[in-house]
Amino acid sequence: MKRSLPLIAGLLAWILCVPQSTAGDPSARPGDAHRTAAAADLERLREAQDSELRVIWPALRRTPSRVSGLRWVDAAERTEDKAAAFLAAYPGLVGARADELELLEQRRTTSRSVLRYQQRWEGVRVLGGTVSLSFDAAGTLRSLS
Numbered sequence: 001m002k003r004s005l006p007l008i009a010g011l012l013a014w015i016l017c018v019p020q021s022t023a024g025d026p027s028a029r030p031g032d033a034h035r036t037a038a039a040a041d042l043e044r045l046r047e048a049q050d051s052e053l054r055v056i057w058p059a060l061r062r063t064p065s066r067v068s069g070l071r072w073v074d075a076a077e078r079t080e081d082k083a084a085a086f087l088a089a090y091p092g093l094v095g096a097r098a099d100e101l102e103l104l105e106q107r108r109t110t111s112r113s114v115l116r117y118q119q120r121w122e123g124v125r126v127l128g129g130t131v132s133l134s135f136d137a138a139g140t141l142r143s144l145s
Contacts, residue, residue, distance in 0.1 A: 034062035034092070034095055038063045038092040038093055039092075041090040041091070041092035042064065042092075045070075045072070045090055045093070048072075049070065049072070050071060051069050051071045052069055053067055053068070053070065054066075054067070054068045055067050062095055063093060063095040064093065066143065067143065067144045068142065068144075070140075070141050070142050070144065071141075071142070072086060072140065073139070073140050074139075079106070079113045079115065079139060082135065082141065083115045083117075083133045086133065086141055087101060087117075087131075093144065094117075094119075094131045094144070095119075096119045096126075096129065100120055100121065102118050103116075103117055104116045104117060104118045104130070111136065111137050112134055112136055112137060112142070113135045114132055114133070114134050114135075115133045116130060116131070117130065119131070131144065132144070132145050
């Protein structure tokens with residue numbers, strides 16, 4: 001019984017969070033608008049890439065949990081500026097506008113840089129709202145998670 005309590009609580013929370021506009025539509029799910037925006041941004045990114053993207057997108061998430069195989073290049077010199085340009089160009093992929101994301105940390109090695117962002121809504125950190133962008137040594141964006 002203890003194992004099923006988190007599952008029951010999660011299902012109850014999901015049911016209670018269904019927006020009123022979709023309550024009568026059995027095909028609509030919470031986050032459908034976000035999924036549509038993310039899918040549109042993913043399609044635009046696929047069209048702009050010369051490589052095949054690998055996408056992990058769990059069924060109940062409104063955005064992909066991982067996109068790899070990227071070869072996204074920006075003319076900016078600093079990695080932070082490149083990341084900001086990507087986040088501004090594809091906000092649907094991360095489910096947040098660039099101005100809602102705060103840089104938490106930046107890790108650099110000789111072969112890559114990883115920038116981790118935290119989403120904030122009205123100044124409050126969003127639970128689970130982290131985004132990591134991984135760049136190779138040449139400054140090309142390689143993955144998003």
